Amino acid sequence: MTEPGSNRTPETGAFFQRDRQWHPPAFTPGYKSSVLRSPQKALVAFDNTLSELTGPVFGHALVGELDNDLIHNFARPGESAIGERIIVHGRVLDERGKGVPGVLLEFWQANAGGRYRHKKDGYLAPLDPNFGGCGRAVTSEDGGYAFRTVRPGPYPWPNGPNDWRPAHIHFSVFGHGFAQRLITQMYFEGDPLIWRCPIVGGISNKAAIEALIAALDMQSAIPMDALAYKFDIVLRGRRSTLFENGPERN
Amino acid sequence: MAQSLDRLKESPSQTAGPYVHIGLTPNFCGIGGVYQSDLGSTMVNDQTKGERIELRIRVLDGTGTPLKDALVEIWQADADGLYNSPSELRGAADPDFLGWGRQPTDMETGVCLFRTIKPGRVPFRDGRPMAPHISLWIVARGINIGLNTRLYFADEDKANAEDPILARIEHRVRVPTLIAERQGDTYVFDIHLQGEKETVFFDS
Numbered sequence: 327m328t329e330p331g332s333n334r335t336p337e338t339g340a341f342f343q344r345d346r347q348w349h350p351p352a353f354t355p356g357y358k359s360s361v362l363r364s365p366q367k368a369l370v371a372f373d374n375t376l377s378e379l380t381g382p383v384f385g386h387a388l389v390g391e392l393d394n395d396l397i398h399n400f401a402r403p404g405e406s407a408i409g410e411r412i413i414v415h416g417r418v419l420d421e422r423g424k425g426v427p428g429v430l431l432e433f434w435q436a437n438a439g440g441r442y443r444h445k446k447d448g449y450l451a452p453l454d455p456n457f458g459g460c461g462r463a464v465t466s467e468d469g470g471y472a473f474r475t476v477r478p479g480p481y482p483w484p485n486g487p488n489d490w491r492p493a494h495i496h497f498s499v500f501g502h503g504f505a506q507r508l509i510t511q512m513y514f515e516g517d518p519l520i521w522r523c524p525i526v527g528g529i530s531n532k533a534a535i536e537a538l539i540a541a542l543d544m545q546s547a548i549p550m551d552a553l554a555y556k557f558d559i560v561l562r563g564r565r566s567t568l569f570e571n572g573p574e575r576n
Numbered sequence: 577m578a579q580s581l582d583r584l585k586e587s588p589s590q591t592a593g594p595y596v597h598i599g600l601t602p603n604f605c606g607i608g609g610v611y612q613s614d615l616g617s618t619m620v621n622d623q624t625k626g627e628r629i630e631l632r633i634r635v636l637d638g639t640g641t642p643l644k645d646a647l648v649e650i651w652q653a654d655a656d657g658l659y660n661s662p663s664e665l666r667g668a669a670d671p672d673f674l675g676w677g678r679q680p681t682d683m684e685t686g687v688c689l690f691r692t693i694k695p696g697r698v699p700f701r702d703g704r705p706m707a708p709h710i711s712l713w714i715v716a717r718g719i720n721i722g723l724n725t726r727l728y729f730a731d732e733d734k735a736n737a738e739d740p741i742l743a744r745i746e747h748r749v750r751v752p753t754l755i756a757e758r759q760g761d762t763y764v765f766d767i768h769l770q771g772e773k774e775t776v777f778f779d780s
Contacts (some may be wrong), residue, residue: 336662342586344779349589350720357591359718362638363769369779372744376698377711377726378780380661381651382676390611399610421584434599444595444605446645446683458610460602496592496599502663504651505780507713507722511590525591528720534588560584 339564340374341505342421350528357524358485378505384430386464393462396435396475400458407457409438409476411552414512414540417469418499421563425469431559432462432498433473440481440491449481474552480519492519492526501561512557513539589721594645596715601647601680616649616678619692623672626655626693630762631727633688635681635714638770642686646716649678650690650727652709657696694729700740707735707742714767724778727765728755741778750776 352364392399397407414433418426436442436459439451443459463471480490494511501507513520520526520539529535537560546554597605601614620628631650635643652675653659660669660676669675673693681688697705710727728736736742736755745751753775756763767775 336665338663338665344586346721346779348585352720352723354720357718357720359591360720361718363643363716363718364720365723365774365777366770367750367774367776369777370745371779372741373701374780375700375706375741376659376664377651377653377706377709380659380663382660382674383662384615388615393611400607419584421586423582423584432599434595442595442598443607444598446594458598458602458607460599460607460610462611496590496596498592498600499587502661504711504713505724507649508587508589509592509596509715509722510587525720528590529588534585537585537587538590560587562586563583 337502337564338379339566340379341503341562341564344562348529348531348534350530354524354528357528360528374503374505379503381500381502381504381506383428383502384464384500385428388430389462389464394471394473396457396459396461396473399461401456405456407437407476408454409457409479411474412477413472413474413546413548413552413554414495414557415470415472415543415546415554416540416557416559418465418471418559418561419469420501420561424563425465425467426501426561427465427467427469429465429502430462430500431465431471432460433495434460435475435478435495436481438476438479440479451479451481477514480517485524489524490519490522492517492523497559499559499561503564506561508559508561510538510559514555515539515541591717591720592647592715592722594717596645596647597680600678604680614678616676619674619677619690621672624693625670625672626696628761629692629694631690631692631710631756632762632764633690633712633727633767634686634765635688635716635767636769637718640771643681643716644683644686646681646686646688646714646719647678648681648688649676649713650692651676651711651713652692653695653698655693655696657698659698697735702740704738704740705735707732707739709739709741712767719769723769724780725767725775726754726778727763729763730755730757745776750774
């Protein structure tokens, strides 16, 4: 299978190991749901096989015209979602700093009042009839992506007696190998709730938390229309072929 | 001081949360009209080569309660053991089989169903064949970083016995946690996140 719209040579090197001190660990008791949902035994490690090196690739053909416009993709004709209009953009890079082209990004979020369109969300803030809350994009040749949305509101959740999630957008990212699969959350520069959140606080390294905070990007704002935030995502890098010559020429 | 290696750090993972369906299976949670269908919901068509099977998967927490808000993705080779991926250099995979699927666990029963085909054998790094297997990735509320495991098949005893990854598992008593039981054309697989029957999860 060739990569859609590209004549790049596919890479087959193993992925750099994950730094699991940098990621949140499985067991973070301040985030109560993790207590019964975290494995207690050690992970079994092995170098990537073909099963981890390969992964599904989705072409640009998957993405519909409004898929990256959350202001309009659920709205009635002529109407749009209510809230602070923003553009979120950035690049998907790997740990070597290379742009990762042709990968699928999916995002989801609450509306401007912090309410999700989901039957399990019983928060009293109302739904916006013109806002669904999902979108997707496939990265360009240099790894770039962009979407239009409204800034989500913070919302309370049943963890501690008075816990509130900071405003955030969930991101799901594919790379070129199944071992690169990642789900994370984007936060907004300057939000004081970030540093009080037990889900964020599962990450112990301050620099790692800052890597999830999108910067206000006035250069990309559209005057009289929308503000902009820039959010880069980094996936695992691959080893290059130095002195390995296994059957798969890794 | 030495030179900087000049590498970036991977973006830290965060939980998918309880409303993961909004983004990844919007039609399943009642958000219609944005995407035609949920990505990964159908894996096979009439032309797909191979033996049709069904996977019946549950994800259980430390008390044995099934998760009703988890999401499972699977990745597997085609019937000939080829992956439908640009990094697959051994030949062209079945064009009627992407090899990837995604299903939420049912909001009432916690059961997650995949209709797929039984994968062929894929070589390990040194060329030895691995036993037929399906790679799984599990996310949910309370799971801070996606969990990786593999599903092997109970009716592949001989292949399983020589599988290089299963051989890595020091505590042999844990190997059966990766073997799905066969019931007709269905393979049943319970993933225990925690406790005595805890499933083996991988770091690879």
